[in-house]
Amino acid sequence: xxxxxxxxxxxxxxxxxxxxxxxxxxxxxxxxxxxxxxxxxxxxxxxxxxxxxxxxxxxxxxxxxxxxxxxxxxxxxxxxxxxxxxxxxxxxxxxxxxxxxxxxxxxxxxxxxxxxxxxxxxxxxxxxxxxxxxxxxxxxxxxxxxxxxxxxxxxxxxxxxxxxxxxxxxxxxxxxxxxxxxxxxxxxxxxxxxxxxxxxxxxxxxxxxxxxxxxxxxxxxxxxxxxxxxxxxxxxxxxxxxxxxxxxxxxxxxxxxxxxxxxxxxxxxxxxxxxxxxxxxxxxxxxxxxxxxxxxxxxxxxxxxxxxxxxxxxxxxxxxxxxxxxxxxxxxxxxxxxxxxxxxxxxxxxxxxxxxxxxxxxxxxxxxxxxxxxxxxxxxxxxxxxxxxxxxxxxxxxxxxxxxxx
Numbered sequence: 001x002x003x004x005x006x007x008x009x010x011x012x013x014x015x016x017x018x019x020x021x022x023x024x025x026x027x028x029x030x031x032x033x034x035x036x037x038x039x040x041x042x043x044x045x046x047x048x049x050x051x052x053x054x055x056x057x058x059x060x061x062x063x064x065x066x067x068x069x070x071x072x073x074x075x076x077x078x079x080x081x082x083x084x085x086x087x088x089x090x091x092x093x094x095x096x097x098x099x100x101x102x103x104x105x106x107x108x109x110x111x112x113x114x115x116x117x118x119x120x121x122x123x124x125x126x127x128x129x130x131x132x133x134x135x136x137x138x139x140x141x142x143x144x145x146x147x148x149x150x151x152x153x154x155x156x157x158x159x160x161x162x163x164x165x166x167x168x169x170x171x172x173x174x175x176x177x178x179x180x181x182x183x184x185x186x187x188x189x190x191x192x193x194x195x196x197x198x199x200x201x202x203x204x205x206x207x208x209x210x211x212x213x214x215x216x217x218x219x220x221x222x223x224x225x226x227x228x229x230x231x232x233x234x235x236x237x238x239x240x241x242x243x244x245x246x247x248x249x250x251x252x253x254x255x256x257x258x259x260x261x262x263x264x265x266x267x268x269x270x271x272x273x274x275x276x277x278x279x280x281x282x283x284x285x286x287x288x289x290x291x292x293x294x295x296x297x298x299x300x301x302x303x304x305x306x307x308x309x310x311x312x313x314x315x316x317x318x319x320x321x322x323x324x325x326x327x328x329x330x331x332x333x334x335x336x337x338x339x340x341x342x343x344x345x346x347x348x349x350x351x352x353x354x355x356x357x358x359x360x361x362x363x364x365x366x367x368x369x370x371x372x373x374x375x376x377x378x379x380x381x382x383x384x385x386x387x388x389x390x391x392x393x394x395x396x397x398x399x400x401x402x403x404x405x406x
Contacts, residue, residue, distance in 0.1 A: 004090075004097045011078040012104060022232045033313070038297060041310050045300040050122055059127060060182040067116050067138070068174035072167055073109040073146045075153050077101050079221050084214035091212050102150045113142040124182075137186040138178055141193070145174050148196040155203035160213050163220065269348025274355070277322070287318055291360065295367045307371065308378035311364045312385040318360055319353060319389040350394050357386035 078101060079087075087094065117139055124135045149170045156166040177192030277284060294314030298307045365379040372378070 004093055005100075008078070008097045008100050012100075015078060026232065037310060037313055038293070041297050041301050041306060044303065044306065045297075046119075046122075048302055050126065053123070053126065059123065061179055063116075063120050063124075064175050064178035064182065067113060067120075067142060067178055068171050070112045070116050071142055071145050071149065071174050072170050073105055073150055074224055075102065075150055075157070075220065076105045076108065076224065077217055077221050079214070079218045081218055081222075084218060088214065094212075098154060102147075102154060105150055106147050110143075110146070113146070117142060128182075134182055134186060137181050137189055141177055141181060141189050144193060145170075145177065145196070148193070148200065149174070152196060152200050152203060155200065155207050157213055157216055157220075158207050158210055159203060160210075160216070163216075266344065266347070269345050270351040271348075273348055273352035277352070277356070287321055290314065290318055290321065291363065294364065298364070298367055299371055304372040304375035304378060307368060308375070308381050311368055311379075312381045315357070315360060315364065315382050315386045316389050319357065319386055319393065322353060322356060346394060346397055349397070350390065353390045353393065357383070357390060361386055 077098070121135070125132055128135060152170070153163075153166050157163065173192050173195055177189045180191075181189035277287075291314070294311060298311050301307045301310070361379075361382045364382050368379055368382075369376050
């Protein structure tokens with residue numbers, strides 16, 4: 001038992017240290033500024049919306065669905081590929097390990113339903129009035145459901161069933177528990193707890209004498225790590241994450257084969273940067289997600305000046321996110337296959353950023369003009385910030401090259 005406890009502590013410590021290392025790059029000055037402005041913009045729009053709440057909308061159902069999704073916690077085991085060989089003979093001694101892993105999984109994701117509950121607090125305070133104690137009951141349920149769900153998920157996977165099945169089942173139980181509590185009464189939510197406990201007891205009895213599904217457990221842990229690395233890759237390079245490519249036929253119009261006069265070193269890297277962005281499986285959607293968040297916030301806020309500042313900040317962050325493409329292409333395979341001067345690489349990168357800035361600026365401008373047609377002149381701010389950000393990025397690259405030559 002001491003060896004099992006030591007094994008878990010070592011792996012959890014490695015996990016914590018890795019996240020602390022990457023958090024230094026995630027929660028940097030740029031991201032914190034963006035996060036602060038985004039929270040402030042959302043709070044401002046939310047407060048204005050609460051003054052005149054639209055009627056005839058089932059907020060209880062919408063809230064229950066969102067909270068249910070956030071209450072389905074992923075199960076972390078820290079299992080690795082070699083464990084299916086070396087830990088296989090010691091399955092019966094891993095009970096303490098699994099218990100600690102489920103506890104870690106619970107506290108590691110508990111912040112998410114708490115955030116949803118805090119956001120929904122002022123809305124339901126106005127809607128429910130004297131029955132606000134029902135919302136307090138939902139808060140209690142949101143702390144109980146996830147831990148029961150993790151226990152049930154463990155026995156479900158141990159029996160060899162598919163992960164999507166338990167997620168669907170938990171969603172149905174959670175959503176019915178939250179919704180009936182808000183709609184009917186506090187006691188109705190207790191039925192969902194009874195159902196979960198009964199299913200846990202049933203699955204535990206069924207699993208007596210069964211063995212761990214090592215392949216499934218290791219695959220789930222691996223996928224969770226890869227998803228985390230993809231998120232971190234938005235802010236810094238992750239060495240263990242391999243860039244994948246995928247064809248998007250709807251972008252083929254932007255990836256036409258260059259004409260013969262442009263098939264030379266002067267246009268080589270612009271073509272490579274554009275193609276890397278359009279075909280990249282992770283980076284393309286990272287930029288797309290940030291852009292969608294920015295567009296939603298611009299539309300959400302009714303203040304033209306604040307929306308313009310927010311749009312300029314989105315442009316700034318999007319250009320910064322594209323800095324990874326310079327490292328990918330300038331220090332990749334192509335400079336060795338077709339060596340060209342560093343000036344051509346920087347020139348291609350600059351052309352790529354200018355094109356991206358124009359596309360992003362047009363998209364942001366269209367949404368802003370549709371929302372604030374009388375303040376159309378503010379859209380020039382998007383392009384000014386984009387141009388200044390590009391100019392700063394190019395200067396940093398040139399300075400870095402000079403330092404390397406020295």
